[in-house]
Amino acid sequence: MTEPAVTASTPTAPTVTVRGATVRLSSATLLHDVSCTAPAGRVTGLIGPNGSGKTTLLSLIARWRAPSTGSVHIDDTRVDSIGRRDYARRVAVVEQHSGTELDLTVEQVVGLGSIPHRGGWASPSAVHDVQPYLRAMGLDDLRLRTWRTLSGGERQKTQVARALAQRPDVLVLDEPTNHLDPAAALDLMDGVRRSGRTTVVALHDLALAAAYCDRLVVLAAGRVVAEGPPEKVLTTALLADVYGLDADVIEHPRTGRPLIVPCGTVR
Numbered sequence: 442m443t444e445p446a447v448t449a450s451t452p453t454a455p456t457v458t459v460r461g462a463t464v465r466l467s468s469a470t471l472l473h474d475v476s477c478t479a480p481a482g483r484v485t486g487l488i489g490p491n492g493s494g495k496t497t498l499l500s501l502i503a504r505w506r507a508p509s510t511g512s513v514h515i516d517d518t519r520v521d522s523i524g525r526r527d528y529a530r531r532v533a534v535v536e537q538h539s540g541t542e543l544d545l546t547v548e549q550v551v552g553l554g555s556i557p558h559r560g561g562w563a564s565p566s567a568v569h570d571v572q573p574y575l576r577a578m579g580l581d582d583l584r585l586r587t588w589r590t591l592s593g594g595e596r597q598k599t600q601v602a603r604a605l606a607q608r609p610d611v612l613v614l615d616e617p618t619n620h621l622d623p624a625a626a627l628d629l630m631d632g633v634r635r636s637g638r639t640t641v642v643a644l645h646d647l648a649l650a651a652a653y654c655d656r657l658v659v660l661a662a663g664r665v666v667a668e669g670p671p672e673k674v675l676t677t678a679l680l681a682d683v684y685g686l687d688a689d690v691i692e693h694p695r696t697g698r699p700l701i702v703p704c705g706t707v708r
């Protein structure tokens with residue numbers, strides 16, 4: 442059987458919708474009736490303080506956890522009705538501390554992204570096919586380096602390249618830039634945005650969220666407290682309420698996007 446080529450295809454970007462999701466454990470309720478939308482082909486940022494529920498919400502979309510009540514939908518389909526293999530093809534996830542037990546090279550890790558489409562280990566021909574994803578993340582020079590020799594930022598870029606190589610409809614990223622230098626973080630977010638995938642990304646860096654996200658969902662104590670375009674959501678009042686941050690929000694003179702200028706805290 443001829444194996445399908447691994448090329449950057451035009452994604453069939455769907456809308457992801459969370460409807461009334463509550464996550465209740467015996468000890469605590471992590472999410473309270475959360476509803477939000479990640480529009481098709483757009484980058485939706487999840488922001489909020491430590492412990493506000495960002496990773497928990499991503500875990501519902503990744504289907505690692507089921508909500509106690511409520512549901513998650515890809516277009517009109519409930520995610521719990523999608524077969525496991527189909528879901529593995531359609532949704533790619535990069536965790537905060539994604540890793541690999543095996544000491545693979547960068548190009549082999551990125552090649553793992555094609556496995557849901559192939560049903561087996563990436564063949565040597567797949568190595569050629571990972572080139573566009575290596576290039577998109579600026580990893581050409583590192584392609585033969587082994588995982589354990591990589592810096593934290595190089596590992597993050599490799600994991601995002603792997604996720605893109607999966608050619609998913611939906612990209613779920615948990616703080617993908619926390620080890621990256623400023624230019625690398627901008628490049629990564631740019632690569633994600635240009636991929637055209639419906640992306641849900643948890644971010645602590647509000648400057649990146651303002652610059653690269655089409656839409657923001659703000660979580661506080663497991664609840665959605667604001668949702669919309671960055672220029673509507675990122676206000677001085679919201680930053681004070683949610684983060685306890687005393688900040689001015691001005692229009693970036695070159696991009697027109699919100700520019701957050703922290704002055705201190707209001708705690």
Ligand SMILES: Nc1ncnc2c1ncn2[C@@H]1O[C@H](COP(=O)(O)OP(=O)(O)OP(=O)(O)O)[C@@H](O)[C@H]1O
Pocket residue numbers: 466468469471489490491492493494495496497498
């Ligand atoms: N298994 C668990 N049992 C009890 N509490 C939990 C459990 N898992 C997560 N939590 C709590 O749920 C809350 C939300 O956690 P979550 O990891 O979703 O937050 P987050 O917004 O991603 O935080 P951070 O920005 O620090 O990564 C936190 O207070 C966390 O301590």
